Structure formats: C-alpha cells, structure tokens
Amino acid sequence: MSPAHVLEPTYASIKQKLLDGAWPPGSRLESVRIADLVGVSMTPVRDSLNRLVGERLVDLRPGFGFHVPRLCTFDLRELLELNLVLVRLAMKRMGHAEQTEIPSGSVDLALRSRAVFSYIAAAARNEALTDAIESLNDRLHPFRRIEAEVLRDAKQEVADLEAMLINSPSRQTAVAMRRYHQRRISAAPRLVAMLQQAHPTRS
Structure with missing residues (x-):
C-alpha cells in the first residue's frame, strides 16, 4: 500500500x-x-x-x-431511480440546515446539481444516507456534464430546485424533484448516446 x-x-x-x-x-x-x-x-x-x-x-x-465504465440506458435509469428514492427519503428527514444557501457558487451545471443533492443529504443528518447520495453524485456526474445539451432548460430546473430548498422544502419541492428525475429517466437513451459520442477533454 x-x-x-x-x-x-x-x-x-x-x-x-x-x-x-x-x-x-x-x-x-x-x-x-x-x-x-x-x-x-x-x-x-x-x-x-x-x-x-x-x-x-x-x-x-x-x-x-x-x-472506464460504459453505462447503458438501463444502468443510467437505475441510478436515477435510486437517486430519487434516496433523495426523497433524505428530504423527509431534513432538519433546518445550518446553511442559508446552497453552497454551489458555480455556473457549471454538474457542480450545481451536485451541490443541490449534497445539501439535501447533509440536512438529513444520516451518514449512511449521505454516503450513498454522494456516491451517486459521482456516478451521475458525467451525465450531468452534458444534460443541458439534451434538456435545454436543465439549468433553470436546477436553479428552481435550489430556490425551493432554500425557501424550505414543501410538497411542491417533492413534486419538482420527482419531475427532475423522470425527465432524465426518459432522456436516458439520448444522454447515454451523447456521452458515448462526446470528445473528452484530455490533459
């Protein structure tokens, strides 16, 4: 080692x-x-x-x-479905988070999306739940990097989720979170195809 x-x-x-x-x-x-x-x-x-x-x-x-893993449409859908289950559970457990805003500070959609789900996970105050959501953050990150090319209002959708969470989660937030995941589950074939076709940035 x-x-x-x-x-x-x-x-x-x-x-x-x-x-x-x-x-x-x-x-x-x-x-x-x-x-x-x-x-x-x-x-x-x-x-x-x-x-x-x-x-x-x-x-x-x-x-x-x-x-590098090569995820198929089925794999991506499973990850999104699991993320929704865990996030909904975390939202039910959310206390009053100490943060007054979601600590994103980035215009990058993938990083802003990560910040939203990390915020929810932290506010649930359950270490195992936090670890599971952060793991999904990592595995979904490559798709979040390109999703704005498939879902043109993806950035606004994440901004709306941020605003709802900051103003205290409600039933409306839960509905919006479900819609967020369902749209990406439906778009999974296009997201997988685009990721396969993308020209990676080498360094």
Missing part, C-alpha cells in the same frame, strides 16, 4: 479526471500512462484504481485490466 501522502493526491487526481471525462466510456486505464500523467510511480496509481473500483467509478476486468 502506498503512503497516504502519495496515495491521497494520486487518488484525488485520477478521480477528478474521471469525473471531468478525461477518458471516454469503455477506454482502458493504463497504469503506466496514468503514472506518467500524474507524476508518480505505478503503485499509488494501481492502489487508487483499485479504490475507485470499490466506488464503482472504474471497472476491473480480469485479464483485461482497468476500464
């Missing part, structure tokens, strides 16, 4: 690159090339990739190595 002072930044760097779409779905993650890219030896890279396998952000295929 790599020492923490090497492993943690290596893990964080690789994870961020995955979330940013540095490698396309299905592509092989070669430890040697990533080690050169990050500027470390192969050991912390392999340790990091194994950790990301546990988080389901990387696939490990015996005999074929590490790969």
Whole structure:
C-alpha cells in the first residue's frame, strides 16, 4: 500500500479526471500512462484504481485490466431511480440546515446539481444516507456534464430546485424533484448516446 501522502493526491487526481471525462466510456486505464500523467510511480496509481473500483467509478476486468465504465440506458435509469428514492427519503428527514444557501457558487451545471443533492443529504443528518447520495453524485456526474445539451432548460430546473430548498422544502419541492428525475429517466437513451459520442477533454 502506498503512503497516504502519495496515495491521497494520486487518488484525488485520477478521480477528478474521471469525473471531468478525461477518458471516454469503455477506454482502458493504463497504469503506466496514468503514472506518467500524474507524476508518480505505478503503485499509488494501481492502489487508487483499485479504490475507485470499490466506488464503482472504474471497472476491473480480469485479464483485461482497468476500464472506464460504459453505462447503458438501463444502468443510467437505475441510478436515477435510486437517486430519487434516496433523495426523497433524505428530504423527509431534513432538519433546518445550518446553511442559508446552497453552497454551489458555480455556473457549471454538474457542480450545481451536485451541490443541490449534497445539501439535501447533509440536512438529513444520516451518514449512511449521505454516503450513498454522494456516491451517486459521482456516478451521475458525467451525465450531468452534458444534460443541458439534451434538456435545454436543465439549468433553470436546477436553479428552481435550489430556490425551493432554500425557501424550505414543501410538497411542491417533492413534486419538482420527482419531475427532475423522470425527465432524465426518459432522456436516458439520448444522454447515454451523447456521452458515448462526446470528445473528452484530455490533459
């Protein structure tokens, strides 16, 4: 196992690159090339990739190595359905969050969406629930990066959710949250196709 002072930044760097779409779905993650890219030896890279396998952000295929997951329409729909179940549960448990606003501070849709769900999870004050929602935040992040190209009012939809949550969640918020997820479940085939066709930003 790599020492923490090497492993943690290596893990964080690789994870961020995955979330940013540095490698396309299905592509092989070669430890040697990533080690050169990050500027470390192969050991912390392999340790990091194994950790990301546990988080389901990387696939490990015996005999074929590490790969970026290639989600199909069914997979994406399942993730969205699970996210809705967990978020609805969290909203029922929400207390008066200490924050007076959702700490997004970003015009990036994926980051703003993450902030909305992180806010709900934190306000539920249940560590296991928070961990599950944050894991889904990571796995859904690549699709949130492109969803505005499929759902043209996606940014306004997230802004409306922010406003509802800040002004105290209500039945209207629950209805809006269900609509948010149902629209993306319906758009899943287009989101998956667009992600497969997207040209990733390499660094």
